[in-house]
Amino acid sequence: MPRQTASTSNLLLNGNFSQYAMHWNTTGTVDYSRQYCRALTGQASQQVNINPGASYLLRMWSQVIFKGAGAVVITSEPSGTADRIELDAFHLWTKREFNYSPPAGTTSATVTVTGTTGEVCVDEIELLVDTTTPVRPELIRNGEFIQNNTDWTVERPGPTSSVSFTAGVCSANLGGLIYQDIAVEPGKTYSFTLMAANPTGGDGAARLYDVANTGVILLDIELRGPETFQPYQRNFQVPAGTLQLRVLMVGITFLRLDSVSFKLA
Missing domain, CATH: 2.60.120.260 (Galactose-binding domain-like)
Known part of the structure; x- marks a missing residue:
């Protein structure tokens, strides 16, 4: 894919893989030599801090060839809730966009690109705060109990x-x-x-x-x-x-x- 300038608002570091595997935790067989993530029989993951009161957008380009099968998964912590985007149907480079709303209590999220067969390819992956969605005002005061019983x-x-x-x-x-x-x-x-x-x-x-x-x-x-x-x-x-x-x-x-x-x- 044509190389794009890395977004300063992207929570994922090296989301365009211009630095190959840097900032990504890799297990199994994943190839970065073409400056995109090519998951064969492995996975690449990265953890980011999350504000549970915000909404997010996951944007990326994906390609699935040679009977590839895999997914992009956003795992919210500490709950372990997983939002899964299946990548198991043949397609050449296609732009994708998904909404992500963290569950209550989420402090971080891990974005994982997985491939089990064939080639599952991802490039220009971004996790962004969705500024198009108005912030919904919180009605509960001191819901994190930081101030102990104040307001309760x-x-x-x-x-x-x-x-x-x-x-x-x-x-x-x-x-x-x-x-x-x-x-x-x-x-x-x-x-x-x-x-x-x-x-x-x-x-x-x-x-x-x-x-x-x-x-x-x-x-x-x-x-x-x-x-x-x-x-x-x-x-x-x-x-x-x-x-x-x-x-x-x-x-x-x-x-x-x-x-x-x-x-x-």
Whole structure:
């Protein structure tokens, strides 16, 4: 392909492979001698820092020949969620563009070019912040718990209930809960995301209520998983007449929370 000037906004270093394999971690058989990535039976990968509140574009030129099969994969960390772009149909150099929205709690992403058979070729690969998408305002305050319980109402209804904040993580156990009231627009759809972990096989819940009628649960998400943090996400359309939502998380037994977010979908 014709050599292009490297983009200063590209999060991937040496995305045009003008420096051959520099900045790319290579395993198996990958050829850079033609100043593009030619994955035969191997992979090339690179990790970049990510802002989970931003949207991204992955742009590249790809070519699949000689019955090639492979993919470009964006793996979000620490969740391990993978966005996979299959490269398994014959085509000569073609420009491609894909949207990437990191899950809640994402701190980095690894972009991997893989090839298992034939030739899977990639050049001019870029991961860019999508400036065409308006930034969606965050409605949750202190959702990373950097300021401990600031902006959160904390309740410990039982004699053994507990809520604590340590190193940007909220622990709610045995009925302990936190909540925050936010203003919303009726009829609009919002994305509710958080990271949760369950020590010792515990469980919890994330719930939405109309502040004007907290006796009715509008959305109930079971938070039950491993001891390591896992992402949870739900889209929620605000009912007619609802102007404020209560965003509540409760540790039914044992629950750890981080990266709580609520914004327009």
